[in-house]
Amino acid sequence: MFTGIVEETGTIDKIEPSAKSIRLAVRARICGEDLKAGDSLAVNGCCLTAVKLASKSRHKLIQFDLLKETWQRTNLQSVHRGSLVNLERALQANGRLGGHFVTGHVDGTGQIIRWERSGNDWVLEIAAPAEVMRYIIFKGAVAVDGISLTVAGVGRTSFLIWIIPHTREVTALRERAVGDAVNLEADLLGKYVEQFVKRTRPPPRRAKTDR
Numbered sequence: 001m002f003t004g005i006v007e008e009t010g011t012i013d014k015i016e017p018s019a020k021s022i023r024l025a026v027r028a029r030i031c032g033e034d035l036k037a038g039d040s041l042a043v044n045g046c047c048l049t050a051v052k053l054a055s056k057s058r059h060k061l062i063q064f065d066l067l068k069e070t071w072q073r074t075n076l077q078s079v080h081r082g083s084l085v086n087l088e089r090a091l092q093a094n095g096r097l098g099g100h101f102v103t104g105h106v107d108g109t110g111q112i113i114r115w116e117r118s119g120n121d122w123v124l125e126i127a128a129p130a131e132v133m134r135y136i137i138f139k140g141a142v143a144v145d146g147i148s149l150t151v152a153g154v155g156r157t158s159f160l161i162w163i164i165p166h167t168r169e170v171t172a173l174r175e176r177a178v179g180d181a182v183n184l185e186a187d188l189l190g191k192y193v194e195q196f197v198k199r200t201r202p203p204p205r206r207a208k209t210d211r
Helices: 068-073 165-170 188-200
Strands: 008-017 021-028 040-043 046-056 059-067 084-089 108-118 121-127 141-144 147-154 158-163 181-186
Touching: 021 068, 021 084, 040 059, 059 068, 108 158, 121 165, 141 158, 158 165, 181 188
Parallel strands: none
Antiparallel strands: 008 021, 008 084, 021 059, 040 046, 040 084, 046 059, 108 121, 108 181, 121 158, 141 147, 141 181, 147 158
16 A cells, blocks of 8 residues: 655666566665565556565665566556656555555556646646546546646546646656656545445336336
């Protein structure tokens, strides 16, 4: 479980495709301090398991094995050596929940269709698939590349977010441009409410007919 509060941006060091998986290596500093093999780390909002760690100068080199399914369903397929990725370690039981509950299970990818400065802030508009848009609500929470953000506007096929300068500067958003893909995870609470309502809704009554 994560919170959507990015701890640092890591740098893609290596991508090695194989027959069954993709080995992804990320250079990190803060998140590599107490991480060990078997621990979870959110990379662009995707929960991955660290399989190997090695020291590299002042950084840790963290390696992950990605299934082809993960690779194809996230924007990790578009990263390259030198790309920045958002990193967050798993939430500790005694930690602060600064954002919202984020599982690291990406619901789908969206596409940036607007990314521009407005005064001191930035406006980010993302076109999203229907299976994600159904959970997007005004002033609700959404994870974009693992960042916990508040929805500022909702359209039929896209949603709007205001980004403060600090968020842009400390996350991989500073590398994003119109047309780029972003990982999206809708609010977990909305999914549970939807399923609860579906399962507890009484069956429709049959219309009475005269005999």
